[in-house]
Amino acid sequence: MRQRIAVVGGGPAGLTFARVLHHHDHPVTVLERDPAPDARPPGGTLDLHEGMGQLALAKAGLLAEFQALSRPEGQAMRILDVDGTVLRDWPARPDDRAHPEIDRGQLRDLLLGPLDVQWGRGVAEVVPGTGDGVLVRFADGREETFDLVVGADGAWSRVRRAVSPATPHYTGITLVETSLDDVDTRHPGLARLVGDGSVAVYGVNRAFVAQRNSGGHVKVYAQFRAPLDWHAGLDWADAEAVRSSLLTLYDGWTAPVLDFLHHGTAFVHRPLYVLPVAHTWAHVPGVTLLGDAAHLMPPLGWARTSRCWEAPNSPRPSPPPPASWTRPSVPSRNACGHGPPGGGRWRRPVWNASSARTLARPSPSSTRFSRPDQQPRPSKTLQRVIGLAYSSVCTMRPFFHA
Ligand SMILES: Cc1cc2nc3c(=O)[nH]c(=O)nc-3n(C[C@H](O)[C@H](O)[C@H](O)COP(=O)(O)OP(=O)(O)OC[C@H]3O[C@@H](n4cnc5c(N)ncnc54)[C@H](O)[C@@H]3O)c2cc1C
Structure with a gap:
């Protein structure tokens, strides 16, 4: 039976x-x-991934159809510092079927x-x-x-x-999602920055990820450590109020991050639970x-390579800031509930017109590390x-x- x-x-x-x-x-x-x-x-x-999700699809007889639909070029990933410096740049090879x-x-x-x-x-x-x-x-x-x-x-x-x-239970990390449509036509500089895959920017206790989907659609995730009620009093139906709150949170970050937030069309609140x-x-x-x-x-596998989620009582505290660094005018503690003693996080003298030009160039050349094909890939x-x-x-x- x-x-x-x-x-x-x-x-x-x-x-x-x-x-x-x-x-x-x-x-x-x-x-x-x-x-x-x-x-x-x-x-x-x-x-x-090969040997995991792809194996399940193979067992369902769907691997060939998945391969026809999926985007190998979407594996490309770029990681920036908050000042716009390109820290890592993984190009995707067209024959790479890893994930x-x-x-x-x-x-x-x-x-x-x-x-x-x-x-x-x-x-x-x-x-x-x-x-x-x-x-x-x-x-x-x-x-x-x-x-x-x-x-x-x-x-x-x-x-x-x-x-x-x-x-x-709540991880202490919240995502706010927004998106941009028709990015290649309407926001060509941001489109070049995302490339065919993703761009991620990591600071302390906050990060930012933009991912290309098909059809010129880009999903953007502002990610930050915050108490569950961080948004008390914020009306999620009021996109401008949410935008303004996020712009405050990312104040001083490289200009393209702020541009993504300026152009995001709607905002969705996604506190992360585990x-x-x-x-x-x-x-x-x-x-x-x-x-x-x-x-x-939590969908934060890539963050392992970063210092993004370092808590204020982390066993490995942040080094003291160089003398040239400044305190931000808007302290991050307001939004995140964490930060170095005295309020806001330290930051370098940040974005300027030349770093923005670097980011918007078709192929960034300022990677500081080894050749991209020698660098380990992030996991998800x-x-x-x-x-x-x-x-x-x-x-x-x-x-x-x-
Ligand atoms: C913001 C965010 C970004 C993410 N990004 C990534 C990423 O980039 N890459 C990645 O690999 N993973 C990502 N993840 C994780 C990924 O989305 C999840 O691991 C995945 O969706 C889990 O699949 P699932 O089928 O188990 O559950 P779900 O996708 O949650 O599906 C559950 C389904 O069950 C239905 N359902 C719920 N309750 C009931 C009920 N009582 N009766 C009947 N139906 C019900 C729901 O409607 C839904 O259709 C992300 C997660 C989040 C929150």
């Missing part, structure tokens, strides 16, 4: 897992809370394919151990029973409660977890999420062969 399998959540992890099952002739139903695939913006760009980028919307559409997805079916509760299997109770009060329920319902998973008491790194749970027959529901991590997050989808398939193999 065929097992009744439900995947709760139609994000990248749930859809990938469902496509792997489908590819191996296991019927599966995806239960998704959103009323339709395009009910909300799909988000930015994701990189899928090409793909728009989330394109990945979702690729994964959806022939899947049986039931839209508008928010799950309220999962009750294992009923005589007939695992009971799924929906937000609208309806109920249905399955043999296996896979919780791929993200950070605030309802399924997780059936197997684990863990809840996400589950305990070693989150595990005792086996509960018929229920398991996948993706962020199981292993929620989704490889682990979809890699977990794949490893969960392996873990659950006994279930299907039972």
Whole structure:
């Protein structure tokens, strides 16, 4: 008899897992809370790594289609200091398939394919151990029973409660997302700076990342250490108020960073939460977890190369500033709640017209380190999420062969 399998959540992890099952002739139903695939913006760009996310897609029979859609050139990455100096510049080789980028919307559409997805079916509760299997109770009060329920319902998973008491906690780091459209035509200088991939700027306790998506769209993430209520009194519907608050936070940073914020069209608040790194749970027959529901991590892999998240009580405190450095007129402590004694963070005499010209040049030549192709690459997050989808398939193999 065929097992009744439900995947709760139609994000990248749930859809990938469902496509792997489908590819191996296991019927599966995806239960998704959103009323339709395009009910909300799909988000930015994701990189899928060889041997991880790409392996999962291969197991779903989708690798060739992914390779046709993805952007190897999106692996290019540039890292700047807050004064605009280019610290690292990784160009992307066209034949490099290590971790090409793909728009989330394109990945979702690729994964959806022939899947049986039931839209508008928010799950309220999962009750294992009923005589007939695992009971799924929906937000609208309806109920249905399955043999296996896979919780791929993200950070605030309802399924997780059936197997684990863990809840996400705030990392102390918040992202504010904005975006620019038609960047090559409307903002050619910023387009050149982002190049085909990403540009990241790292300061102390704050950073800034801009990533090219397809179709001339650029997603921008202002990232900073802040208490959860840092935005008290800020009206998120008032884009100009949010913009002004961010411009204050990044006051003194290199001009292109401020330009990205000036031209951003709407702002989305994304405080980052995590589950305990070693989150595990005792086996509960018929229920398991996948993706962020199981292993929620911050999307900050690239920050390991930087000093960005150094806390004021860090065991390795910042060196004292050179005598020529100045204190900023706007102290960062107001926004971030952290900073060197006395208020704002120290900074160099910063941006000037010549550093802006350096940044806007088609190929920056001021890298301070070894040749780009000798430099280590940054790592990112989704490889682990979809890699977990794949490893969960392996873990659950006994279930299907039972
Ligand atoms: C700001 C930000 C930027 C990021 N950038 C990157 C990046 O550049 N690269 C990268 O690799 N990773 C990135 N990540 C991480 C990545 O987005 C997640 O790891 C990934 O989306 C997790 O996929 P998932 O399918 O497990 O969960 P989700 O993507 O959260 O999907 C969960 C799905 O479940 C649905 N759902 C939720 N609750 C219910 C319910 N009760 N019933 C039914 N359905 C439900 C949701 O509607 C959603 O469709 C970023 C994360 C954030 C927050």
